[in-house]
Amino acid sequence: MSVHEKGLANLVEIAKNGVACETKTLGNYLWDDLPDENKWADCVHCGMCLEACPTYQETGEEQHSPRGRVYLIKAVAEGKINVNEAFSKPVFDCLDCRACETACPADVQVGGLIEEARGQIRQAMPLKGFSGMISKTALKGVFPHQNRLNMLGGFMRFYQKSGVQTVVRKTGMLNVMPTHLKDMESVLPKVGKPVLGRYPEIVPAEGETKQRVGILTGCVMDVMFSDVNEATIRVLTHNGFEVGMPKQQGCCGALHIHAGDRETGKMLAKQNIEAFKDYDKVLVNAAGCGSALQEYHELFRNDPEMLPLAKEFSAKVEDVSKFLYDTDFKRPKAEVKTKITYHDACHLAHGQGVRFEPRQLLKEIPGVEMVELPDADRCCGSAGIYNLTHPEMAGALLDRKIDDIPENIEMISMGNPGCMLQIAMGVKKHGRSEKVVHTIQLLDWAYEKDKEEASKQVKS
Amino acid sequence: MIKDVRNLFGKKRQRQKPDAVVQKLMDIVGENEVLYLKEDLISYECDGYTMSKGMPKAVVFVKSTKQVTDVVKCLNKEETPYIARGAGTGLSGGATPLGGEVLISLVKMKKMLHLDLENRKAVVEPGFINLKLTQSISDKGYYYAPDPSSQYTCTIGGNVAENSGGAHCLKYGVTTNHILGLEIVLPSGEVIELGEEGVPDRPGYDLLGLLTGSEGTLGIVTKITVKVLKNPEGKKTVLAYFDEIDDASKAVSEIIAAGIIPAALEMMDSIAIEGVESAAYPVGHPRDIAAFLLIEVDGIAAGIEDQIDEILTVCKNNNVREVKVAKDEAERGLWWANRKMGFGAMGAISPDYLVQDGVIPRTRLPEVLTKIAEISKKYELRIANIFHAGDGNLHPLILYDASIPGESERASKAGSECLKACADVGGSITGEHGVGIEKSAEMRFIFSDEEIAAQTDIRAVFNPKNLLNPGKLFPQPGRCAEVKKELVKA
Numbered sequence: 001m002s003v004h005e006k007g008l009a010n011l012v013e014i015a016k017n018g019v020a021c022e023t024k025t026l027g028n029y030l031w032d033d034l035p036d037e038n039k040w041a042d043c044v045h046c047g048m049c050l051e052a053c054p055t056y057q058e059t060g061e062e063q064h065s066p067r068g069r070v071y072l073i074k075a076v077a078e079g080k081i082n083v084n085e086a087f088s089k090p091v092f093d094c095l096d097c098r099a100c101e102t103a104c105p106a107d108v109q110v111g112g113l114i115e116e117a118r119g120q121i122r123q124a125m126p127l128k129g130f131s132g133m134i135s136k137t138a139l140k141g142v143f144p145h146q147n148r149l150n151m152l153g154g155f156m157r158f159y160q161k162s163g164v165q166t167v168v169r170k171t172g173m174l175n176v177m178p179t180h181l182k183d184m185e186s187v188l189p190k191v192g193k194p195v196l197g198r199y200p201e202i203v204p205a206e207g208e209t210k211q212r213v214g215i216l217t218g219c220v221m222d223v224m225f226s227d228v229n230e231a232t233i234r235v236l237t238h239n240g241f242e243v244g245m246p247k248q249q250g251c252c253g254a255l256h257i258h259a260g261d262r263e264t265g266k267m268l269a270k271q272n273i274e275a276f277k278d279y280d281k282v283l284v285n286a287a288g289c290g291s292a293l294q295e296y297h298e299l300f301r302n303d304p305e306m307l308p309l310a311k312e313f314s315a316k317v318e319d320v321s322k323f324l325y326d327t328d329f330k331r332p333k334a335e336v337k338t339k340i341t342y343h344d345a346c347h348l349a350h351g352q353g354v355r356f357e358p359r360q361l362l363k364e365i366p367g368v369e370m371v372e373l374p375d376a377d378r379c380c381g382s383a384g385i386y387n388l389t390h391p392e393m394a395g396a397l398l399d400r401k402i403d404d405i406p407e408n409i410e411m412i413s414m415g416n417p418g419c420m421l422q423i424a425m426g427v428k429k430h431g432r433s434e435k436v437v438h439t440i441q442l443l444d445w446a447y448e449k450d451k452e453e454a455s456k457q458v459k460s
Numbered sequence: 461m462i463k464d465v466r467n468l469f470g471k472k473r474q475r476q477k478p479d480a481v482v483q484k485l486m487d488i489v490g491e492n493e494v495l496y497l498k499e500d501l502i503s504y505e506c507d508g509y510t511m512s513k514g515m516p517k518a519v520v521f522v523k524s525t526k527q528v529t530d531v532v533k534c535l536n537k538e539e540t541p542y543i544a545r546g547a548g549t550g551l552s553g554g555a556t557p558l559g560g561e562v563l564i565s566l567v568k569m570k571k572m573l574h575l576d577l578e579n580r581k582a583v584v585e586p587g588f589i590n591l592k593l594t595q596s597i598s599d600k601g602y603y604y605a606p607d608p609s610s611q612y613t614c615t616i617g618g619n620v621a622e623n624s625g626g627a628h629c630l631k632y633g634v635t636t637n638h639i640l641g642l643e644i645v646l647p648s649g650e651v652i653e654l655g656e657e658g659v660p661d662r663p664g665y666d667l668l669g670l671l672t673g674s675e676g677t678l679g680i681v682t683k684i685t686v687k688v689l690k691n692p693e694g695k696k697t698v699l700a701y702f703d704e705i706d707d708a709s710k711a712v713s714e715i716i717a718a719g720i721i722p723a724a725l726e727m728m729d730s731i732a733i734e735g736v737e738s739a740a741y742p743v744g745h746p747r748d749i750a751a752f753l754l755i756e757v758d759g760i761a762a763g764i765e766d767q768i769d770e771i772l773t774v775c776k777n778n779n780v781r782e783v784k785v786a787k788d789e790a791e792r793g794l795w796w797a798n799r800k801m802g803f804g805a806m807g808a809i810s811p812d813y814l815v816q817d818g819v820i821p822r823t824r825l826p827e828v829l830t831k832i833a834e835i836s837k838k839y840e841l842r843i844a845n846i847f848h849a850g851d852g853n854l855h856p857l858i859l860y861d862a863s864i865p866g867e868s869e870r871a872s873k874a875g876s877e878c879l880k881a882c883a884d885v886g887g888s889i890t891g892e893h894g895v896g897i898e899k900s901a902e903m904r905f906i907f908s909d910e911e912i913a914a915q916t917d918i919r920a921v922f923n924p925k926n927l928l929n930p931g932k933l934f935p936q937p938g939r940c941a942e943v944k945k946e947l948v949k950a
Contacts (some may be wrong), residue, residue, distance in 0.1 A: 041811040041863075045510050046804035047549035050613040051589055060521065060567035060587075061495070062548065068503035075502050085498035103612070105739050106807025 003257045004103045021412045027077040031123035033262055033302055035116035042108045043067065049110070052103035053380045054397055055093055058241055065091040066100035066110045073117045083124040091117050093393070094259050095386055097379040098291075098350035111351070113296045114249055118260030138385075139261055143219055143251045144268055146196065153223035169172040180391035187424040192226040195233065196245055203243045205234055210327070211238035215320070216293065218273070219251040221286045228417070231444035232285045232320055233275035238447050239330055248275040252284075253299075254292035258384050262299065269296045270306070273313045282313075283320045285440055287416035288384060291351035293317040319348060321439050325357035332446035334453050335367035338410045340442070342370065342375035343401070343423065345416035365446045373412075374404045382422030394422070402426040411435045413442060481538050482518050487564070488530045488816070494519040504563055507548040507555040511814060512897045514557035516543075521565050525643065525651060525682040528564065531678065533649035535562055537633030541927045542682045546587060546618030549610040550756060551815055552805075552896030554622060554675050557817055558931045562679065566617050573683065575600060583685045593686070602688045605632040608892070609800040620681050623673030625892030627724040627799070628756075632689070634892060636672040643683035644671060644870050647928045653684065670918070676929040678922040694761035695723070695791045696768050700753045700775045700783040701746060705729065708751040709825040710848040711778040715755070716822065718774065720767050725850030726754040726799055729829070731809075732857065733842035739805030741797040749781060753849065754799055763841035802846045803857065810842070810859035814871045817893035820865025822852045831881040832856050839874040841867070853891035854882065880905055895933045903935055 049066040056065035059424055063072060069090055073083045091114060098111045127135050142148050166406050175182070196217040213236065217229055227387045236243050253268035273296065276282050285288035294317045300306040333439050340362060348354045353379070363370050381397030401423065405412065412423060412434050424436040467795065475736040478486060482496045495501055496518040505513040517540065522528050533540045542562040545555040570587035577600060582593060593604040607626035608614055614624070620642065625634040632638075641655030654668050671678055702708035708727055715722065728736070729751045737745055745752060753775070757767045768785060773785045786792035806813040820828050829845065836843040844857040856878045860871035875898075879889040883905040890899060903912060912934055918928070919934075 042807045044804060044807040044813055045506065045508060046807075047508055047547055047610060047613050048801070048804050050547055050549075052612075058566065060570075061500075062503040062519075063495075063500055065503075071503040071505075072499065081499050081502060084499070102740075105741075105801030105804030107740055108807065262595050 007096050011027055027079040028150050029077055029120050029121050030083075033119050034254075035073060035100065035113060035120065036140065036301060037077065039113045039116075040070050040077075042106045043070045043074075043104075044106060045071070046105065047088055047101035048105055049103045049108075052099040054097060054099065054245075054381075055393065058393060058396055064093060066104075066108075068093075070108065070110060070113060073113055075112050076117075076120075083121055085125070086190050088121045088125065091121060092260075093390065094347070095379050095381075095383040095397075096394075097346035097383060099346065099377065099379065100375070100425055102350045109298075110445055112295065115257050115260075115262070115298075118258070120260075122260030124191065124264075135259060135261075139256050139259055140264055143255060144264060146219070146250060149219050149223055149251075150194055150197075153191055153194060156188065156194065156223075157193075160188070162189060171448065173455065177392065180387065180395065183425050184387075184421065187421065189224055189424075190419075191224060192230075194222040194226050195229040196249070196430075199233065199245060201245055201247060203237055203245075204420060205240045205242045208240060209242050212242040212244060212279070213274050213281045213283050213323075214244045214246060215253065216249060216282060216284045216286075216289055217245055218284070218286045218289050218417070220348050221289070225346060225417050225438070228285060228438040228441060231438070231441045235324070235440055235447065236283070236320070239324065239327070244279060246275040246339055250275075252289035252292040254288050255384050257292060257299065266299055266306075268304075269299055269310065272296075273306075273309055276313065276316070281323070282317045283323050284317060285415065285416075286321045287345035287348035287351065287354075288418055290317060290319050292348035294352065316354070319352055319354050319357075319415065321348075321358040321361055322352075322354045322445075325360055329361065329443075330447070332365050332443065332450050334446060334449035336365050336442065336446045336449060337367040338442075339369045339371060339408060340411045340413055341373040341406060341409050342376060342439075343373055343380065343414040343419060344383040345414050345419045346377070346379050346383070348415050349377040353414075358413075361439055362413060365442060368442070371406050371409060373406065378404075380419050380422045380426070382416075382418040384418060387422055398422060399430075400428040402430045402432065405432070405434065409434055411437050411442070413437050413439045415439050480539055481535075481562075484534050484538070485518060485520050485531060488534060489520055489522060489527055493523075493611045495519040502854045503695045504548070505556070507545075507550045507553060507781075509551050509553040509556065509896065509898055510862075511872060512553050512556055514559040514561075516557040516563045517560050519545075519563045519565055521568050525645065528566075528645045528680055528682055529649050529651060529695050531562075531564055532645055532647065536647065536649065536925070536927060539925070539927065541930050543929045544586075544617070544676045546614050547589075547610075547616035549614045550618060550622055550896065551817070551893040552622075552709050552898040554892070554894050554932060555618075555897040556897055558897070561930075566680075566682075567615065569617075569682065570615075571802055572596065579687070579779050580688050580690075581685055582688050583641075583683060584616055586615060586681050586684060588616050590614050590616055590619060593688070596879075597688055598691070601691050603691055604638070604686060605629075605638055605689050606635045606638055609803060610702075612802075616684055616686065617681050620672050620684055621674065621676045622894040623892070624854065625848070625851075627726055627796075627848060630725055630848065631721050631723045631758075631894070635671070636669055638687045639668055639672050639684065640687060641683075641850070641864035642668060642671060642681050644679040644681055646679045647923045647925070651682075651711070658711040673894070675896060675933045677919055679932055680730075680927070692723075692758035692760075694764045694830075695756065695758040695792075697786040697795060698753075698762050698768065698771055698775075698783060699743075699753065699786070699795055701749045701781045702751050702753070703749060703779065703781050705750045706826045706827055706927075707778040707780070707847075708753055709822075709829075711753060711775050711780070712825070713822050714778070715771055716850065718770055720757065720770060722755050722767075722771075722850060724754065724756040724759040725848070727845075727849040728802065728846040729755075729845040729847075731842055731859075732802060732846050735805040735809050735844055736798050736802055736859075738808040739801055741794060741801055746769065746781075754795060788810070803855075804857060806844065806857055811861045811863065812859075812868075812871075814858040814860065814875050816854075816856045816858070816875045816878045817890045817899075818856070818879050818887055819889075819891040820852050820885050820887035822849065824885040824887075825849070825852075825854075828854065828881055828885060832878055835874050835877045835881070838877075839870045841871055841874055841877075843874070848891070851891070852887070876902055893928070897932060900933060900935050901933075903933075 381394035387394035
């Protein structure tokens with residue numbers, strides 16, 4: 001059925017059953033969960049966003065700019081164009097990096113608008129063939145299910161530890177894979193065991209308890225970077241916080257929402273809202289997830305029942321680096337001698353407006369020399385699974401990011417697992433040697449040194 | 461350019477077949493450098509001026525002077541009209557199609573070709589972003605002076621076409637004062653070079669001056685030599701809040717009369733303040749003031765304190781409520797970001813806005829603002845005012861909602877009356893935004909038929925078939941003829 005026929009069918013259905021009041025339409029948007037008109041009403045087409053947009057910088061094409069995308073999204077609502085492949089491409093080629101939102105004088109929520117338009121596109125044109133299958137297995141079949149994700153992690157641990165990885169790499173079996181997947185395989189971190197389930201649900205604070213906080217352990221983070229989660233727990237408890245990890249929590253849904261699968265996104269959102277209902281504070285160490293949780297209320301804008309709950313939940317969510325800074329984190333005393341630079345994850349800088357605090361955490365570790373990365377808040381190309389779906393654009397952005405890294409740096413710090421994988425891949429591809437770390441890890445190492453030195457003193 | 465994985469694995473997108481002209485353009489620049497599908501073109505219907513829209517026939521991305529020449533020759537032969545386009549941030553519709561033109565996009569010609577700091581000049585391609593020039597030489601102590609508020613994204617090629625100004629043009633002049641040389645592709649396909657390296661003034665007609673600000677009607681600029689300036693030794697910025705527009709206005713005149721030429725002298729009224737305070741960079745301006753002045757002085761460090769003292773005295777003599785000097789670069793930066801986002805910020809308080817660009821003698825400001833307030837009342841539309849007060853360049857921002865039937869027309873009429881008010885006090889209908897589509901009829905406020913004919917005669921020398929950016933800058937005699945025809949029919 002073509003898009004048009006489907007729309008007609010929808011209208012016929014409305015006429016037959018007389019449910020027009022429930023199935024609203026907006027121009028050529030004919031499906032559930034309509035995009036928000038007020039979001040494009042804010043855009044006056046001034047063009048301040050153009051140069052902030054990585055895809056515009058690369059292509060120079062208006063329809064690949066934030067202003068152009070907003071214009072297209074509005075044009076569908078005005079009935080000027082249809083929801084079709086030519087409309088879908090610019091909407092899905094957006095990195096969802098939100099750099100335009102920082103640049104916009106009128107606070108147009110381009111990101112939210114893109115997500116809503118993707119929701120319409122996926123309902124109008126469900127993915128078919130190979131990409132449909134991939135999307136179904138990964139997004140619907142794996143990410144929403146913690147146990148399956150853990151199983152995947154288990155496979156990866158087996159792959160790395162059993163020697164299969166060595167064999168695969170040595171025999172050149174990887175050569176059958178597309179280059180970008182091969183590059184990614186080469187930098188897979190050593191997969192540890194996820195903290196969710198392995199740690200007790202409540203980890204007590206060291207010393208006096210200041211406050212109880214919940215943490216989102218995340219899906220990719222907990223499978224690929226469980227060491228970052230471990231570090232987060234140690235840092236928080238060291239600072240006097242009791243850390244809770246409710247077992248019912250799941251994937252944040254960001255990947256689904258970005259892919260236009262808003263239904264699965266909503267299901268996961270409900271799950272997390274429920275899981276953290278007894279917590280006043282929900283901390284996140286993955287920028288992308290943090291941003292998604294903070295925008296749950298956007299997801300339920302057409303659902304009056306869930307909306308207040310989502311709003312209440314979103315207000316509780318905070319990035320762990322900002323929380324630590326705002327609660328006057330314990331300043332480490334031991335020296336960690338290293339020269340470091342900081343990359344702004346899009347969903348931390350543009351999505352949550354957190355730029356100052358993580359830099360400050362790093363700067364206040366004695367011995368850390370911080371060098372600013374030029375254009376630190378330009379997307380590295382990771383953008384969720386964008387580097388898998390759009391390898392060419394992602395690769396171009398990664399090359400630019402790596403070229404910008406100052407000389408003689410030992411570590412690159414950031415606050416998002418997607419960026420960590422992507423930048424590690426870039427570092428390797430460009431034959432460089434910088435270590436990619438999460439901001440919290442550095443603080444953790446500093447505290448670790450503090451403790452070592454304290455125990456030495458006790459002994460002596 | 462972006463290859464989508466869905467295209468790699470799935471079905472290739474069904475492409476509508478290009479027509480003969482588009483095919484010829486593709487043969488010149490390559491298949492991927494031409495857009496012609498409706499969905500790809502629709503975002504090119506307008507530039508920063510959204511009141512007038514027209515679908516282009518195609519968009520062609522050129523990468524060299526040679527390609528521009530070939531494309532122009534081809535379109536000439538096909539008798540297809542065409543328009544040069546930069547970032548599309550213009551505010552008078554200069555890059556907006558009337559319908560059916562081919563847009564020649566110059567954004568991919570964005571290299572700096574040569575930098576010669578010893579002789580204080582740089583050579584750039586037309587798609588080079590204004591602010592990038594300053595950014596790329598600031599560590600060496602230099603900058604490029606013209607700073608339109610859209611400088612984050614607008615191209616220097618577009619600045620040349622519109623002779624763009626900016627907040628700091630009071631002291632340093634507009635784009636035309638900073639252009640040393642141009643390479644231009646004429647509508648005949650011929651490439652000419654104007655200006656000469658290192659020679660500031662040449663005998664004969666000032667063709668550089670003619671071409672700069674010709675709004676893309678005389679030729680397509682493909683290479684630009686600009687002046688770069690040494691960073692001023694010192695810089696100080698003052699913010700002054702006034703309860704009465706008259707007082708703020710008198711302060712402006714008195715500052716200039718005192719012999720101070722500030723680098724910038726800006727004014728914003730209460731509705732404009734409401735806009736910027738609701739937008740991305742709020743400063744915390746009091747909401748109950750009538751206007752503020754943002755004044756910046758720069759130059760040799762030694763004299764700056766004295767000038768600031770004098771400015772503070774002038775403000776105090778004119779009943780200023782509060783006046784302060786920026787305490788550091790961060791504060792200064794915030795004040796400027798707040799001001800420069802002024803137009804876009806209107807989105808936060810209104811779905812659409814129409815910005816006007818009148819010029820008036822500084823001393824007539826209170827009178828013109830009163831007139832604008834009357835116009836606002838008459839058309840029942842709110843009007844905010846952002847004013848390059850130092851050089852008398854007034855920007856009334858008419859707030860309207862295009863989705864309400866009739867509001868666009870009312871806004872357009874109100875805008876026209878604002879310009880009439882400016883022209884009536886001996887001013888002009890544009891200071892820096894250009895005439896474009898928007899103000900072509902209003903050209904009659906300041907030029908007689910003979911004066912307009914003299915100018916279209918000049919256009920005919922360069923652009924005899926009027927294929928390059930037709931229907932812009934001058935009122936179209938065609939309109940009168942059409943009206944007459946309708947009358948005859950009736």
